[in-house]
Amino acid sequence: MSLRIVPENNKTSSVNTTTFGQAAEHAPGLQDILRTQEGPLNMASKLNNRHPLEARIANWEQTQHDTRLETYRRVFGAGEPIKRTMELEIVDATDFKPSVLGGPDSMHRDILMNKDTTVDWEDVYKGGFESGINVKDFHTEMERKVGI
Amino acid sequence: MNGISVDINHLKKGEVNLGTSIMAVKFKDGVILGADSRTTTGSYIANRVTDKLTQIHDTIYCCRSGSAADTQAVADMVKYYLQIYASQLPFDEKPTTEVAANVFQEICYNNKDNLSAGIICAGYDSKNKGSVYSIPIGGSIHKQDYAIAGSGSTFIYGWCNENFKQEMEQDECVAFIKTALSEAIKWDGSSGGLIRMVILTEKGVERKVFYPEDYQK
Numbered sequence: 001m002s003l004r005i006v007p008e009n010n011k012t013s014s015v016n017t018t019t020f021g022q023a024a025e026h027a028p029g030l031q032d033i034l035r036t037q038e039g040p041l042n043m044a045s046k047l048n049n050r051h052p053l054e055a056r057i058a059n060w061e062q063t064q065h066d067t068r069l070e071t072y073r074r075v076f077g078a079g080e081p082i083k084r085t086m087e088l089e090i091v092d093a094t095d096f097k098p099s100v101l102g103g104p105d106s107m108h109r110d111i112l113m114n115k116d117t118t119v120d121w122e123d124v125y126k127g128g129f130e131s132g133i134n135v136k137d138f139h140t141e142m143e144r145k146v147g148i
Numbered sequence: 149m150n151g152i153s154v155d156i157n158h159l160k161k162g163e164v165n166l167g168t169s170i171m172a173v174k175f176k177d178g179v180i181l182g183a184d185s186r187t188t189t190g191s192y193i194a195n196r197v198t199d200k201l202t203q204i205h206d207t208i209y210c211c212r213s214g215s216a217a218d219t220q221a222v223a224d225m226v227k228y229y230l231q232i233y234a235s236q237l238p239f240d241e242k243p244t245t246e247v248a249a250n251v252f253q254e255i256c257y258n259n260k261d262n263l264s265a266g267i268i269c270a271g272y273d274s275k276n277k278g279s280v281y282s283i284p285i286g287g288s289i290h291k292q293d294y295a296i297a298g299s300g301s302t303f304i305y306g307w308c309n310e311n312f313k314q315e316m317e318q319d320e321c322v323a324f325i326k327t328a329l330s331e332a333i334k335w336d337g338s339s340g341g342l343i344r345m346v347i348l349t350e351k352g353v354e355r356k357v358f359y360p361e362d363y364q365k
Contacts, residue, residue, distance in 0.1 A: 005255060075232050
């Protein structure tokens with residue numbers, strides 16, 4: 001594990017029809033366009049004409065988080081990042097509220113990530129592209145969570 | 149192929165450049181770091197009184213050259229790392245310059261495709277006394293008695309080699325750095341302004357500034 005401060009520019013070298021969405025059970029080679037309610041998948045729009053900094057900005061938080069955990073691993077031992085990752089995963093696993101009702105409350109996650117005293121654009125535009133009218137419907141979410 | 153080709157576009161578009169002259173010298177009681185104070189964006193001098201000597205820990209400093217943004221980000225990261233590292237050391241123990249320099253090296257090497265940062269890390273610790281480490285672009289690490297870097301350093305290699313002495317006194321070392329940087333500033337267009345120095349010894353930190361009227365001959 002290395003100390004990266006610049007996020008990876010994740011240009012995929014190969015894509016297939018299920019790279020940009022979950023496969024449909026009835027047609028495993030394609031994205032489920034009835035569920036996503038976005039119409040047929042336009043892969044060209046997801047690959048071409050992207051801003052050069054988009055991947056960097058999208059991966060920024062995750063990269064900084066990983067580097068911080070790697071720093072703690074070096075200084076305090078492997079237990080430190082493992083404990084912190086465990087706590088975040090516990091919160092993700094136990095905090096459930098359907099996206100159609102607003103999604104899970106971010107209080108626990110904010111406290112763990114030390115963001116409870118700050119307000120950023122992510123707190124105004126919660127959830128990115130998967131919010132507002134583009135929410136996953138309740139059944140899909142529940143199926144995913146329970147593992148059906 | 150005639151001659152040596154130099155890539156002058158190595159900075160990303162629009163970036164602020166620390167075209168510079170920096171050096172660090174080990175002397176009898178510790179180390180002294182020195183730098184000019186000019187930051188340029190192309191031919192515009194964005195800051196004529198820049199402080200390129202950044203504190204990493206109590207008696208560990210670094211000189212920055214290359215892209216201003218990159219070096220600030222890396223220096224912040226190393227400072228953060230050293231704070232955490234120092235917090236778990238026994239009460240009266242301080243981090244060594246070697247640790248700081250190696251963290252610099254690791255970050256510069258692992259991010260080498262996206263960074264243009266040339267750094268000299270120098271400091272005083274009670275175990276090793278003064279030490280100077282040079283981390284050029286690419287992320288290699290070199291422990292030296294004195295190090296020079298930046299665009300202005302190319303003009304003073306010969307003079308420094310002839311005039312450096314081991315175990316100099318503090319005044320001798322200040323004069324050595326002042327003359328060296330004054331020559332570098334004289335010949336290099338991207339270096340200028342003040343000469344800033346930081347003296348790191350057992351007593352702590354002392355900062356010095358020399359104005360053009362003091363060092364120009």
